[in-house]
Structure formats: C-alpha cells, structure tokens
Amino acid sequence: xxxxxxxxxxxxxxxxxxxxxxxxxxxxxxxxxxxxxxxxxxxxxxxxxxxxxxxxxxxxxxxxxxxxxxxxxxxxxxxxxxxxxxxxxxxxxxxxxxxxxxxxxxxxxxxxxxxxxxxxxxxxxxxxxxxxxxxxxxxxxxxxxxxxxxxxxxxxxxxxxxxxxxxxxxxxxxxxxxxxxxxxxxxxxxxxxxxxxxxxxxxxxxxxxxxxxxxxxxxxxxxxxxxxxxxxxxxxxxxxxxxxxxxxxxxxxxxxx
Amino acid sequence: xxxxxxxxxxxxxxxxxxxxxxxxxxxxxxxxxxxxxxxxxxxxxxxxxxxxxxxxxxxxxxxxxxxxxxxxxxxxxxxxxxxxxxxxxxxxxxxxxxxxxxxxxxxxxxxxxxxxxxxxxxxxxxxxxxxxxxxxxxxxxxxxxxxxxxxxxxxxxxxxxxxxxxxxxxxxxxxxxxxxxxxxxxxxxxxxxxxxxxxxxxxxxxxxxxxxxxxxxxxxxxxxxxxxxxxxxxxxxxxxxxxxxxxxxxxxxxxxxxxxxxxxxxxxxxxxxxxxxxxxxxxxxxxxxxxxxxxxxxxxxxxxxxxxxxxxxxxxxxxxxxxxxxxxxxxxxxxxxxxxxxxxxxxxxxxxxxxxxxxxxxxxxxxxxxxxxxxxxxxxxxxxxxxxxxxxxxxxxxxxxxxxxxxx
Ligand SMILES: Cc1ncc(COP(=O)(O)O)c(C=O)c1O
Numbered sequence: 001x002x003x004x005x006x007x008x009x010x011x012x013x014x015x016x017x018x019x020x021x022x023x024x025x026x027x028x029x030x031x032x033x034x035x036x037x038x039x040x041x042x043x044x045x046x047x048x049x050x051x052x053x054x055x056x057x058x059x060x061x062x063x064x065x066x067x068x069x070x071x072x073x074x075x076x077x078x079x080x081x082x083x084x085x086x087x088x089x090x091x092x093x094x095x096x097x098x099x100x101x102x103x104x105x106x107x108x109x110x111x112x113x114x115x116x117x118x119x120x121x122x123x124x125x126x127x128x129x130x131x132x133x134x135x136x137x138x139x140x141x142x143x144x145x146x147x148x149x150x151x152x153x154x155x156x157x158x159x160x161x162x163x164x165x166x167x168x169x170x171x172x173x174x175x176x177x178x179x180x181x182x183x184x185x186x187x188x189x190x191x192x193x194x195x196x197x198x199x200x201x202x203x204x205x206x207x208x209x210x211x212x213x214x215x216x217x218x219x220x221x222x223x224x225x226x227x228x229x230x231x232x233x234x235x236x237x238x239x240x241x242x243x244x245x246x247x248x249x250x251x252x253x254x255x256x257x
Numbered sequence: 258x259x260x261x262x263x264x265x266x267x268x269x270x271x272x273x274x275x276x277x278x279x280x281x282x283x284x285x286x287x288x289x290x291x292x293x294x295x296x297x298x299x300x301x302x303x304x305x306x307x308x309x310x311x312x313x314x315x316x317x318x319x320x321x322x323x324x325x326x327x328x329x330x331x332x333x334x335x336x337x338x339x340x341x342x343x344x345x346x347x348x349x350x351x352x353x354x355x356x357x358x359x360x361x362x363x364x365x366x367x368x369x370x371x372x373x374x375x376x377x378x379x380x381x382x383x384x385x386x387x388x389x390x391x392x393x394x395x396x397x398x399x400x401x402x403x404x405x406x407x408x409x410x411x412x413x414x415x416x417x418x419x420x421x422x423x424x425x426x427x428x429x430x431x432x433x434x435x436x437x438x439x440x441x442x443x444x445x446x447x448x449x450x451x452x453x454x455x456x457x458x459x460x461x462x463x464x465x466x467x468x469x470x471x472x473x474x475x476x477x478x479x480x481x482x483x484x485x486x487x488x489x490x491x492x493x494x495x496x497x498x499x500x501x502x503x504x505x506x507x508x509x510x511x512x513x514x515x516x517x518x519x520x521x522x523x524x525x526x527x528x529x530x531x532x533x534x535x536x537x538x539x540x541x542x543x544x545x546x547x548x549x550x551x552x553x554x555x556x557x558x559x560x561x562x563x564x565x566x567x568x569x570x571x572x573x574x575x576x577x578x579x580x581x582x583x584x585x586x587x588x589x590x591x592x593x594x595x596x597x598x599x600x601x602x603x604x605x606x607x608x609x610x611x612x613x614x615x616x617x618x619x620x621x622x623x624x625x626x627x628x629x630x631x632x633x634x635x636x637x638x639x640x641x642x643x644x645x646x647x648x649x650x651x652x653x654x655x656x657x658x659x660x661x662x663x664x665x
Contacts, residue, residue: 053432053564054550056444057288063431075562100286101549105563126288127549131276155293155451164289178290178451 004093005121005147005170008044009205009226016227017218017256018045018207019234020097022065023082024074025051030244031079032086037245039092041252047124047229048083050076050098057126059182061232065239076106083118095122095149095170108137112144122147122170130167138167147171153178154193158200165202172204174225176211182232183211187220194224215257230255270516270592271472273582277465277553280589282582285464286549290448294456295552297371299466305370306363306473318362319477322395323352325359329485329641334613341634344495345616345644346482348507355619355646356475356507358388361457363474365392368455375399375454379429379443381408381436381503382574382621383415384646385459390424400424403442405435408573415650433567436503436577440551460504461581464552468509468581475510482641483514490639497632499524500643501624502595503574505581507645512593523593525584526628528570532599539568540597541580542588550578555585571600571654572620574646598627604658607648619646620654 008016019038023031031048038046051069055062076098083094096115103111103125115123123146128137133148141148147170152161155178165172174197177185197206208221209229221228234251241247270279277283277299287295305311319325330345348356361378368376376393378400380386386402393400402419406428409416419426429438440462447456461468461475479498487493498515500508502525515521530538538544541556548557550565558566558578570576580588587593598606603620606627611617618626622645634640648655 054437054441056441056551057290057448059445067431070564099549101557101559101565102563104549105546105559105561126290127286127552129285129287132284132286151289153289153293156289157293160292175290178293179449180290180445183449 001142001145001147001169003121003145003147005045005095008093009171012044014226015222015256016044016207017252018047018227018229019043019252020047020049020229020231022049022051022062022069022235023079024069024072025065025235026068026239026244028072028074032082034238034244034248035086035090035094037248038252039090041249042256043092043252044227045093045095047095047097048079050079050096050102052099052102055099057180059180059232061182061235065235076102076111080114080118083120087119090119093121094119095124096120097124100125100128109140112140112146116144116146120146122149124149124173126151130163133167149173151175161200165204168204170204171207171226172202173229174206174208176208176221179210181210184213185211187212187217191220191224194221198224215255218255219257265517265519268517270587271513273465273469277469279583279586282553282555282585283465283468284554285552286554287464287552290451291444294447294451295464301371302367302466302470305367311366311370314366315363319359323358323362324350325477326481326485327351329482329489331489332614338613339629339634340636341638341640344486344639344641346478346511346641347644348478349616349618349622349644349647353384353388353391354649355384355388356478356510357385357459358391359477359510360459360471360474360506361385361388361392364455364457364470365396365398368398368457369396371455373453373455375450376457377401377403377443377446377454378457378459379403379436379439380459381405381439381576382572382619383408383412383419383650384574384619386424386426387415387418387422389457390419390422393424394422401446402426403429403439403446405429405433405439407434408436408439411654412573412650413653435573437565444551460506461509461583462504462551462553462579468553468583471506472509472513472583475506476513478507478510478643479512479514482511486639486641494518494521495639495641496520497522497524497638497640498643499526499625499628499640501526501575501621501645502580502584503577503621504579505584507643509581509583511643516592523587524628524632525587525593525595526624527595527597528572528575528624529597529599530569530571533597537569539570539576539578541578542595543597545579553582555579555582556588572603572624574619574621575624596628596631598624602627604660607655608660616644617648618644619648620651622646
C-alpha cells in the first residue's frame, strides 16, 4: 500500500499525533475549518468520525458529538463533498472512522471509491470483523489505495494481534484499555501492556488511543508507540467554544508540548 | 389423517451455521473490545450446555423454580368464536410472568460456569429485567439492568420488582429512551467491565452465539407443545403456531421444533404501532432493510443513510427497530408469515381475551391474539398461540385505555 498515511510513517517514526473529530460537529460546516486548523497546528493525522445513531464503542462525549452532528444534518455524502472542498489544501493524511451500518447502506464499493476520490487514505470500522473483511472486502479497500486499520485491546490474544497486524496497513490501533472512548484511566498503569506490544516487533507502527487526555498521557504512550490518537479530549475542548480555530491551535500545542 | 411428514433440511431454519448465519443474516459485527467475551461464550456455550451437570441443574430449575412444564390450554370459547381449535401455551404462568425466565435460567448457569460475578441486562417491558434480577438473587450475583427512561415510566411495577429483587436499574437516556438504547448502554457496560461480567441478552438478537443460545433455551416451549399436543390430540403437530415478535425470543422458542416441518405454518406478529405507514411503528419486516445493529446483520428500521430510526409501539417489549437474524431469515425465505397489529387492535384483543377466557395477557402477547382476526382457519385446524406473558405489568396502560373506561 502506498498512500499519504503509509508515506507519513516512512518519514516520521515518533510522536505522531492523530486527532479525532466528528464530522459536522459542533456545526455542520465546522469540519473544513477544523481540518485546516488541525493541520496548521501540527497534527500529523486527522481521523474524521462519520456520525452514527448508535455508536456502541463510544463514551458520552463522542456519543453526544455524534448525536449533534446528525441533528446538524451530517451524512457521508455531505462529508465527501466537504472533503472535496479542502482536498487541495490538505497535505496530511485523513482517515475515516465509523460504524459499519451507514457504510453498508452507502454501499461499500462506492464508499471506498468516493473516500479515495475525496482524498482520504485509510478507514477504521471497528465493528467490521476480520472474518467479514477478509471474505468480502479486503480487495476493495486495496484496489482503492485505502489502508484498513484494525483495533487491538489488552484482551486481544497474541495470535489475534498478529492477524490484525497482518491485515492492517498504515498503522495498528492499540486501544489503551478495554473500555469505551473517553476513559480517564492512567496511562502509567498501562505501560506493561504497551511494553509487551513494543516487544512484539509488529509489522505496522502502533498508535495508542482511548483515554489520551493531556501532554503527560501523550508523552507516556510515545515511549512505547509511534504516537497516539486523541479523541474525546479534543471533542470536549471544541464543544462549547466560539473560535474552534484558536482552540484547536492551543489544544494541539498543549498535547505536543 | 394428516399429510405425510415433509421435512426441510436438518435445522435449516432453527439453527445458524458455524459463523452464526441464518441464511444471509447473523454473524458477529462487534468491536474488538467485545471480542474476548463473545469469543469465550461462542467457544463454550454448547460445551457447557451439553454437560450432565448443566442439564440437571437447568431442568431442575425449570421444573421447581419456574414451574415448567407450563400448561397447554384448550381455549374453548375462542375456538368456538373462530370455528377452529385454539390452544394456548401458558408461558404467562412461568415464575415472574413471562417466557423470559427460560432464557435467564439457562444463561445464569452459563455465567456461573464461566466464573462471572456480575450480571448485566437490558430490558424493554421489564419482564427480562425481572427474570434476570430473579436468577441473580437466586445465585447471589450482582445485577444491573439497563432500561429506557420511557419504559421505566410505562412499566413501573416491573421496575419496583427488580429493585425488590436487589437489582440496580439504570435509566438509558439516549435516543428514543427505549429498548434499543437500553441495549446500547448494556453493551457499553460490557465493554467497560469485560473481565468479571456476563451480559444476559433477553432476546434472539446480538452477535453470534446469542441468537442461537437464547433460541435453544426458549426451545423448551415448542418441545413441550409437541408432547402436550400429542397427548391431547393424538398428533404432536399443530397446523399453525402464532407468536408475537419483539426481538423474537418467544417466537423462536415456539417455532423451534416446528421450523423444519413444512406442514406447520409459522405466524410471527409484529407491532404496527399507530399503523405501518404512520411513521409510528415497529413492524420491522415491513419497514426495515438489511443492516447491522447490536452485533448482527438482520432486518432493521433505518434511514437511507443507515441511521437507526426510532420505533413506536404501545408495548415496550415490541418497541424495537430490529428482529433477530433467525426471524429475518424466516421472513426472507417466506418460511414464516409475518403479520402486524396496531396498538388499538392489541388493546382490543387484550380486553377480549380477558373477558372470554379469563386471562389478562401482556400487551406484547395481545398482538399475537389480535392476529386471529387476520387469518382464516378450517374447522379441523390445530392452532397454538404462545401466551408469552401476563398483563399485570400493563394494568396502568389498560386502565388508561378508552375501552376500559367504556366498560365501567
Ligand atoms: C410477555 C412478553 N412477550 C413478548 C416479548 C417480546 O420479546 P421477544 O420477541 O423476545 O419474545 C416481551 C418482551 O419484553 C414480553 O415481556
């Protein structure tokens, strides 16, 4: 696979910051501004959440942002239109994250074609199981030059980690604890798990996510992985501000130190 | 004389393949955070349920605690009215008042064998919540029940029962504040407490192996019907079996041992709410399309963008935007006939059954009875209706209904 995501990991090996935002949140037209602001502020990857009515793996913060975005009228088609607008200005990799059902209704083949055309480099669908992925979809993602990224948790067996690593491209997403998004568990308590992953010498670079709330968390996980994904903390930061751009600037600076 | 037996392929309709698929429906569409628990269950449920220890404990509890076998009652007055032979499978006489406890007894034994200490459940009408709280009390396990805020209001007696049994009832405040949202919250709880917790799903929904596991525990319903019919009529096969469908567990149990028999008509009854085309309905097969919800691919009420829509039914137990994958397959293959009944028709049927047979049914169950008006029967037909639960929990709704007032 050769896309902006795989390119990034060839060039940069550490302290990679992936920031999650929900498309259409806090306002319907926020996403374009936020993408530009995140890039400007120094985020390395932007993970754009496609809102869903029933986000099972998400805690209250991202649930609320999904709900708000849907009320605002966000859809996958509209998101692709918005991404077309900023495509020329964005040089950092964009990846899409969402639940399987809306993608299934859009049509997976068309979804991949349109996602690639809109300039995205990778897809995360946490409830699409490896069995279904391998059986039906792998070739479609590959044909469209899209990385597919699987999640692993502290409960994922070694054999399954190796399988997820084999099937993923771009990076492997290590969830810091078996929990929904937005937890407050201390990253220092998880370093045993992170060290174990580091020791496994996986094919893909690792990004650690779920519960990364501040610069300390970011520093801790960056000792063991190529970087981190920050989601709920960022959504919380932009939820109630007038100036998303200035807030984004400050937020990224704070995390990266 | 009955027609010779015509059988479908072995377990074609009642059981999934090894990946949990009934035809194109089923599977396990779950995030990795749930994988360890679901996989542990998948690997062990048949093994555990196959042990002598489990079978002995399960059968003993069904007999002495639940009160099985439940009677099969020949409903003389209804039979006369519809000019046929109508039998009622009296699941309303189960301990706690509905079929739901057949499943919770089975799953609590599974949870025990897996060494789990904490039990969670979702509930709509509160019958599954009560049945779960009951087996948790029996086994001394912690019990947390998620229930939509709207359902907490309309099924207050069951909320009180759960609390008295020692369960904690947690309101689900998202979405339509009903069964779907309670299920979301239960799943999130399981993600956050994966080590010590077992999730007792209350219907034939959820990722594989839940639909199969729940259907097996409920299959005692049709197993008993066969035996009882044989004794009462000389033949173990009815011509029709009728059950209401929320997620589909009482229907799965009622259909299970008849599903491969071409001579038995399976009739599933969904909640039409204010009418299928009213925008206030829960008739999933009529309004839904193929989608993924709560871990399985099935039929689902949704927008063109794949957002799950909010259903409506007067009956909390049927107020769900999906159906289990087994039923989606029965619908798609036309093996079962799917009918739908409005809120009003269900209320009417509840009052009618109360007056004619002396049985106050649950609102969910009343939908199955209302379906009698949509079918035609021959004199010699043998029709079994699953009387899935009793109406105590619905008294406040019944009392608010115009028919109650008119009858005063
Ligand atoms: C009495 C009764 N019947 C039927 C149902 C619907 O569930 P299912 O379709 O799983 O049988 C419920 C659910 O709460 C119930 O309480």
